[in-house]
Amino acid sequence: DFGKLKQAFIDFLHHLPFYGLAVLCGEDPVVRELLPQAHRAQLTYGFQSQFDIWASDVVQHQAKMSFNLHLP
Numbered sequence: 001d002f003g004k005l006k007q008a009f010i011d012f013l014h015h016l017p018f019y020g021l022a023v024l025c026g027e028d029p030v031v032r033e034l035l036p037q038a039h040r041a042q043l044t045y046g047f048q049s050q051f052d053i054w055a056s057d058v059v060q061h062q063a064k065m066s067f068n069l070h071l072p
Contacts, residue, residue: 006034013038026051043072 013022018040024031026044035042045053055067 006030010034010037013040016040 016022020040022038022040022042024035024038024042024044026032026046026048035044043053044051047055047058049056049070052072054070056070058065058067
């Protein structure tokens with residue numbers, strides 16, 4: 001059941017050491033739902049400026065990608 005999977009993810013985050021950092025995809029709606037329950041330092045990433053690390057101006061050039069990376 002999906003509820004058990006979400007709880008397992010929270011349990012996993014709770015096993016991070018107190019000095020650990022959870023690096024999480026902010027684009028995922030389930031991850032965003034669970035963020036308040038993580039109780040560990042968090043860093044989110046994605047394609048929107050609301051995240052800690054985000055990419056903008058993403059362009060594909062044949063087999064390569066280019067983008068601007070925004071850091072906290």
